[in-house]
Amino acid sequence: MSDTLAPVQPAQTTRPAWRVRLSRLDHKGSPYAFVAPFFIFFGIFGAFPLIYTFWVSLHDWPLLGEHAFTGLENYQNLLQDAQFWNAAKNTLGIFVVSTVPQFALALWLAVTLNRKFRAQTLFRVGVIIPNVTSVAAVTLIFSMIFAKSFGLVNWVLGGFGVTAIDWAAHTWSSWLAISLMVDWRWTGYNALIFLAAMQAIPKELYEAAAIDGASRTRQFWSVTLPLLRPTLIFTTITSIIGGVQLFTEPLLFAPGAGAIQGGTTRQFQTLTMYLIENGFTRFEFGYAGAVAAMIFLLVLIISLINIWLVRRLVGSD
Amino acid sequence: MTAVVTEPETGQNSKKTLRRKVVESNTQLFRASPLNYLVLVITFFLSVFPLYWMLVMASRTNDEIVQMPPSFVPGSNLGTHVEALFDQADVLFAKSLMNSFIVAGTITVGVVIFSSLAGFAFAKLKFRGSNVLLAIVVLTMMVPVQLGTVPLYIMMDWFGIQGSLSTVILPYLFSGFGVFLVRQYAIQAIPDELIEAARVDGASTLRIFWSVVLPGLRPAAAILGLFTFMTYWNDFLWPFVALSPENPTVQVALSRLSSGYYTDQSLVMAGTLMATLPLLVVVVFFGRQLISGIMDGAVKA
Amino acid sequence: MSPTMRGTRRMLAVTAAAGLALTMAACGSDDGGDAGSDGQITLKVSTFGTFGYDELYKEYEAANPNIKIVASNEGDLGKYTTALTQRIAAGSGAGDVVAIEEGAIAQMVKAADRFVNFQDHGFEAGNWVDWKNKQATTPDGSSTIGLGTDIGGLAMCYRTDLFEKAGLPTDREEVSALWPTWDDFIKVGKDYVAKAGGEAKFVDSSTNSYNSILMQEAGIAPGYTYFDTEDNLVFDSNPAVKKAWDTANAILDADLSAGLKTFTPEWDAAFKTDDFAVLGCPAWMTGNIKNNAGDDFAGKWDIATIPGGTGSWGGSFMAVPTQSKQQEEAIKLAKFLTSPEGQMSAFGEAGALPSSPKNFDNPELKDFKNEYFSDAPIGEIFIDGVRDLKPVYLGEKNQAVRDAIENDLRSVEQGQRTADEAWQQAIASAKAAAGV
Structure with a gap:
C-alpha cells in the first residue's frame, strides 16, 4: 500500500488511521473472502472434472481401452449425427411443452398463495410435497398411472369409451406424459420461489396502484411482474438448465432393456440420455465428452436468448 | 378521468370515497375468492395424490397392484412389507437412512452458508471481477453432471477417500444454483440503504452480513436449505458409483430391492415410502419455519 | 414470541449437528478394510441379481478362518455393469471378486490387462463347457479373465x-x-x-x-x-x-x-x-x-x-480385477465359487444352471424336478x-x-x-x- 506514505499522524490518531486502513481492507478484501469458499470448492471438485471431460472429448477414448488424440473429430461427427439432433429436438420439444404451462401455472398459483386464506401453512407446504418424492419414485408411480393395460389414466379414458393408449409408443403422448411428470414435480417449487419474491414486494405499491384504479389483473402486470424480474430470470435459467439436462423421467418412463434410447424410434430420448448412451452403453467416452460440451453450449445459448427475452418482456432497467 | 375534470366540486368528495375504498380494499386486496379456494384444493389434491397412491401400492400385494379397476384404499400389508424391508441384510436400509441424514444434512448446511456469503457479495458488494466471477457461478450450473462421475471418481482415489461418505459430500458443498438464488433474492429483498446505514455506523462487512443481511435472507436460505436437503436425499447416480456397497445412502439401498430379473413392486413401493417419510417430517417442521420465514419478510416490507 | 431468536437458536443447533456429521463422515472414511493387524483378510465380492452364494460364503469362511467375505449384491444388472465398468476404468473401488454378465464379458475381455489372467493361476479348462471358456478368453487365446458360473x-x-x-x-x-x-x-x-x-x-x-x-x-x-x-x-x-x-x-x-x-x-x-x-x-x-x-x-x-x-442366452462369470490388493486370496475364492461343487450349491440355492460338464451327469441335477412347472x-x-x-x-x-x-x-x-x-x-x- 503506497498511500501509507501519507504524513505521519500524531500518536493519538494512529488508532483511527489503523481503523481506516482495516476498514478499507475490509471493503476491498471481504467480497473476495465471501465468495472464496464457493470458488475453492469449485476449483477442487468442479473444475477438474470439467477440464478432464473436455480433454477426453478431443480423443478416441473407449472407457476401458487405448486412447488416441483425434482433435475436433468427435465434434465434426457430432454435427452430422442424426441421433444427436433428434435428441436435441426432443429435449427442446419436451422443454417447451413442459415449461410454458408450468410457469403460467406457477405464477397463478403463487398469486393465489399470496392471498389471505384459511389453512395457509397447510396449502403452502402442500405445494412442495411433490418435490419431496424422489424422481425415481415419481416416475415409477407415473409409469403405473400411464401403464397401457393397468394404468389409471387408460382406465378413466376407458370409461369414456377411449381405447387404451400406449403412452410410450407415440411422440405426442410420451412428451405429454413426461411433461406432466416434470410439471407435477416442479410447479409447486417454482410457485414457492415466486411466492417468496412476491412477499418481498411492498404492499404500498399495490395500494398505490389500487388508488390509481388498477384492477387485480392490471396490478399483476404492472406491479408484480416487473418486480419479479430477478426471480423470473433465475427460475427461467434454472429451468432451462434442468430442462436440457432432463434424464431420469424419460429414462424410467419406458423401463427395460434399451431404455436409454428413449422409445422404439427414439421419440423421447433427451440429450443427456444420448450422452449416457455413448458413455456407458457404447463406452465411447470421447464422443460422450463432446456431447457434454455441446449440451453446455446449448444451455448457454438458450439462457442468453432467454435473459434477453425476459428483459424485453418484463421491462429493462 | 373526464368526470373528475368536469365536476371539480365533487372531486373532494370522490377522493374521500376512493380513500375509504382503498382502506377497504387493503384488506380486500389479498383476500382469497372462492375460485382461489377451489384452485388451492385441487392443487393440494394433485400434489398429495401420487404420494397417497404410493401408500396404497405399498400396502397391497403385487397381485392387487395391477388389478383393474384399481383399488383406491390402502390394503393391510404395509407392516409386512416394511418388516421385510428392514430384514433384508443385503439392503442395509437402516444404515442407509442414517447415512443419508449425514450426507444431506452436511451438504445443506455447507451450501446454505457458502451460498449466502457469496450471494450477498455478488448482490450488494462492489468488487473488481465480480461480473466475470458471477458468470462463472452461473456457468457451473450448466455442466451436465452425469459425465463427471469418472473424473470425480479418479480424484477421490487420489485423495484416498474413495468409498467413504466424504466422497458424496465434498463435491456438492458448492452450489452455483444456491449462490444465484441468494443473489437474485438479495437484490430485491435487501435495501441498499440498510447496508449503507450500517456502514456509516462503522460496522464491518462480516458484521453487516451477520446482523443485517442474514435475517433478511432467511426466506431464500430456508427454501435453499429445504431443496438442497431434498435433492441430496434423493440423489442416486453419484452415490451409487462412489460409495462402497456396505456403506450406502438410502436411494442406493432402494435400488437393491429388485433382485435380478424380478422386481417386487410392492416391496419397492414400501421402500420408497419409508425413504420419503423422513423427508415429509423435515418438510412439516422445516416447512413451517419456511412459511413463517416468508411471512416474516412480508411483515417487514 | 420472537421468531428471530427461535430461528437463530435452531440454526445454531443445525450447525452443531452438521459439524458432528462432518466429523463422523471423516471418521467413517477408513473402511478400506484390507489386511487387518491380526492377519485377517477381507475379500469383497460383488454380484447382481441372484447367484445363490450365501451357503458357499459361510462354508469358505469356516474352512479359512483368516478370510472374511463382505458380499454385496446389486438388484439391477444395468446399474451394476455401469458402476463396475466405471470402477474398473478408474482403477479402484471394484470388489476383489466381481461377477460379469455374458453381455458385458466381451467388453471386459477387451481390457484383459485389468483382470487377473487365470491361465497364470492353474486354470482347469475342463471345469467348464468349452464355449463358456471361449467367451471369457481373448481372441488369441492367451488370457482368460473369467470363470463361468451359470448358463x-x-x-x-x-x-x-x-x-x-x-x-x-x-x-x-x-x-x-x-x-x-x-x-x-x-x-x-x-x-x-x-x-x-x-x-x-x-x-x-x-x-x-x-x-x-x-x-x-x-x-x-x-x-x-x-x-x-x-x-x-x-x-x-x-x-x-x-x-x-x-x-x-x-x-x-x-x-x-x-x-x-x-x-x-x-x-x-x-x-x-x-x-x-x-x-x-x-x-x-x-x-x-x-x-x-x-x-x-x-x-x-x-x-x-x-x-x-x-x-x-445369459449366464455369468467371476473375475478378479488386477486393482485388488488381495489377488491371491481372491483367485482362490473365485475358483471355489465356480468349481463344479460350488455350481451345484448355487443350483440348489438359486436354481442357477451349472456351466460345468462335470455336473451334467450328476443325478442331483439330472433328476431334479420343478414342482412349479408341473414337475x-x-x-x-x-x-x-x-x-x-x-x-x-x-x-x-x-x-x-x-x-x-x-x-x-x-x-x-x-x-x-x-x-x-x-x-x-x-x-x-x-x-x-x-x-x-
Missing part, C-alpha cells in the same frame, strides 16, 4: 391350462413334437390364437424369440452375431441375423405377439393374465415366471424344447440343450447393438414402422451403436 440353456415355457382350452396337447413331449422348427411354431401359434379367440396372443414379445433364434442360428453358422471374430460389424451381411429378424417378423405378421416389453412392470403384470401362452425360456427365466405369476399359477406352466435346435425335469431339459453348443462370439459392442436392434424390432411390433423400414433403420442403428 442360460434355452427351452420353451408354456401354459398347460391355456393349451388345453385351445385344444392343443399339454404333455411336454407332445408339445415339443408340435414345433421342431420355427415355421411349425408359427403354425401352432396361429392355430392357438384362432381357437383361443378374443385378445389372446401366443408369445409375450417378438424380441424374446428373436434373441433365441439369433443365438441358435449363429451357433449353426457362422459362430458370431453382429460382429465377426475380428470385431467388424457384419450386421447386414450375416445370414444368421437376417434369418432371426425375418422369423421374428413372421411371428409379428401372424399377429402372435402380445407386444410386451420384457422386464417391465407391464410384462410382469401380464403373467397374471391369459394374454400369452408361451415364452422363450432360458434356464434363469423359470425363477422369473414363478415370482411374477405367483402361487395361483403353480402347476399351470410346463417346459418343452425350443424350436430350431438348442442354444444358450418338469428341469435339469434334463436344459442340460440336453447346452452340452454340445458351439461357441458364439459376441463382439465388444454387442450389448449396444443388441439394444438398438431390439428397439427397431419393437417399432414394428408397435406399428410405427413396416418390417422393411425397420430393417433399413436397424442397419443404420447398428452402425451408430457400433460407432462406424
Whole structure:
C-alpha cells in the first residue's frame, strides 16, 4: 500500500488511521473472502472434472481401452449425427411443452398463495410435497398411472369409451406424459420461489396502484411482474438448465432393456440420455465428452436468448 | 378521468370515497375468492395424490397392484412389507437412512452458508471481477453432471477417500444454483440503504452480513436449505458409483430391492415410502419455519 | 414470541449437528478394510441379481478362518455393469471378486490387462463347457479373465391350462413334437390364437424369440452375431441375423405377439393374465415366471424344447480385477465359487444352471424336478440343450447393438414402422451403436 506514505499522524490518531486502513481492507478484501469458499470448492471438485471431460472429448477414448488424440473429430461427427439432433429436438420439444404451462401455472398459483386464506401453512407446504418424492419414485408411480393395460389414466379414458393408449409408443403422448411428470414435480417449487419474491414486494405499491384504479389483473402486470424480474430470470435459467439436462423421467418412463434410447424410434430420448448412451452403453467416452460440451453450449445459448427475452418482456432497467 | 375534470366540486368528495375504498380494499386486496379456494384444493389434491397412491401400492400385494379397476384404499400389508424391508441384510436400509441424514444434512448446511456469503457479495458488494466471477457461478450450473462421475471418481482415489461418505459430500458443498438464488433474492429483498446505514455506523462487512443481511435472507436460505436437503436425499447416480456397497445412502439401498430379473413392486413401493417419510417430517417442521420465514419478510416490507 | 431468536437458536443447533456429521463422515472414511493387524483378510465380492452364494460364503469362511467375505449384491444388472465398468476404468473401488454378465464379458475381455489372467493361476479348462471358456478368453487365446458360473440353456415355457382350452396337447413331449422348427411354431401359434379367440396372443414379445433364434442360428453358422471374430460389424451381411429378424417378423405378421416389453412392470403384470401362452425360456427365466405369476399359477406352466435346435442366452462369470490388493486370496475364492461343487450349491440355492460338464451327469441335477412347472425335469431339459453348443462370439459392442436392434424390432411390433423400414433403420442403428 503506497498511500501509507501519507504524513505521519500524531500518536493519538494512529488508532483511527489503523481503523481506516482495516476498514478499507475490509471493503476491498471481504467480497473476495465471501465468495472464496464457493470458488475453492469449485476449483477442487468442479473444475477438474470439467477440464478432464473436455480433454477426453478431443480423443478416441473407449472407457476401458487405448486412447488416441483425434482433435475436433468427435465434434465434426457430432454435427452430422442424426441421433444427436433428434435428441436435441426432443429435449427442446419436451422443454417447451413442459415449461410454458408450468410457469403460467406457477405464477397463478403463487398469486393465489399470496392471498389471505384459511389453512395457509397447510396449502403452502402442500405445494412442495411433490418435490419431496424422489424422481425415481415419481416416475415409477407415473409409469403405473400411464401403464397401457393397468394404468389409471387408460382406465378413466376407458370409461369414456377411449381405447387404451400406449403412452410410450407415440411422440405426442410420451412428451405429454413426461411433461406432466416434470410439471407435477416442479410447479409447486417454482410457485414457492415466486411466492417468496412476491412477499418481498411492498404492499404500498399495490395500494398505490389500487388508488390509481388498477384492477387485480392490471396490478399483476404492472406491479408484480416487473418486480419479479430477478426471480423470473433465475427460475427461467434454472429451468432451462434442468430442462436440457432432463434424464431420469424419460429414462424410467419406458423401463427395460434399451431404455436409454428413449422409445422404439427414439421419440423421447433427451440429450443427456444420448450422452449416457455413448458413455456407458457404447463406452465411447470421447464422443460422450463432446456431447457434454455441446449440451453446455446449448444451455448457454438458450439462457442468453432467454435473459434477453425476459428483459424485453418484463421491462429493462 | 373526464368526470373528475368536469365536476371539480365533487372531486373532494370522490377522493374521500376512493380513500375509504382503498382502506377497504387493503384488506380486500389479498383476500382469497372462492375460485382461489377451489384452485388451492385441487392443487393440494394433485400434489398429495401420487404420494397417497404410493401408500396404497405399498400396502397391497403385487397381485392387487395391477388389478383393474384399481383399488383406491390402502390394503393391510404395509407392516409386512416394511418388516421385510428392514430384514433384508443385503439392503442395509437402516444404515442407509442414517447415512443419508449425514450426507444431506452436511451438504445443506455447507451450501446454505457458502451460498449466502457469496450471494450477498455478488448482490450488494462492489468488487473488481465480480461480473466475470458471477458468470462463472452461473456457468457451473450448466455442466451436465452425469459425465463427471469418472473424473470425480479418479480424484477421490487420489485423495484416498474413495468409498467413504466424504466422497458424496465434498463435491456438492458448492452450489452455483444456491449462490444465484441468494443473489437474485438479495437484490430485491435487501435495501441498499440498510447496508449503507450500517456502514456509516462503522460496522464491518462480516458484521453487516451477520446482523443485517442474514435475517433478511432467511426466506431464500430456508427454501435453499429445504431443496438442497431434498435433492441430496434423493440423489442416486453419484452415490451409487462412489460409495462402497456396505456403506450406502438410502436411494442406493432402494435400488437393491429388485433382485435380478424380478422386481417386487410392492416391496419397492414400501421402500420408497419409508425413504420419503423422513423427508415429509423435515418438510412439516422445516416447512413451517419456511412459511413463517416468508411471512416474516412480508411483515417487514 | 420472537421468531428471530427461535430461528437463530435452531440454526445454531443445525450447525452443531452438521459439524458432528462432518466429523463422523471423516471418521467413517477408513473402511478400506484390507489386511487387518491380526492377519485377517477381507475379500469383497460383488454380484447382481441372484447367484445363490450365501451357503458357499459361510462354508469358505469356516474352512479359512483368516478370510472374511463382505458380499454385496446389486438388484439391477444395468446399474451394476455401469458402476463396475466405471470402477474398473478408474482403477479402484471394484470388489476383489466381481461377477460379469455374458453381455458385458466381451467388453471386459477387451481390457484383459485389468483382470487377473487365470491361465497364470492353474486354470482347469475342463471345469467348464468349452464355449463358456471361449467367451471369457481373448481372441488369441492367451488370457482368460473369467470363470463361468451359470448358463442360460434355452427351452420353451408354456401354459398347460391355456393349451388345453385351445385344444392343443399339454404333455411336454407332445408339445415339443408340435414345433421342431420355427415355421411349425408359427403354425401352432396361429392355430392357438384362432381357437383361443378374443385378445389372446401366443408369445409375450417378438424380441424374446428373436434373441433365441439369433443365438441358435449363429451357433449353426457362422459362430458370431453382429460382429465377426475380428470385431467388424457384419450386421447386414450375416445370414444368421437376417434369418432371426425375418422369423421374428413372421411371428409379428401372424399377429402372435402380445407386444410386451420384457422386464417391465407391464410384462410382469401380464403373467397374471391369459394374454400369452408361451415364452422363450432360458434356464434363469423359470425363477422369473414363478415370482411374477405367483402361487395361483403353480402347476399351470410346463417346459418343452425350443424350436430350431438348442442354444444358450445369459449366464455369468467371476473375475478378479488386477486393482485388488488381495489377488491371491481372491483367485482362490473365485475358483471355489465356480468349481463344479460350488455350481451345484448355487443350483440348489438359486436354481442357477451349472456351466460345468462335470455336473451334467450328476443325478442331483439330472433328476431334479420343478414342482412349479408341473414337475418338469428341469435339469434334463436344459442340460440336453447346452452340452454340445458351439461357441458364439459376441463382439465388444454387442450389448449396444443388441439394444438398438431390439428397439427397431419393437417399432414394428408397435406399428410405427413396416418390417422393411425397420430393417433399413436397424442397419443404420447398428452402425451408430457400433460407432462406424
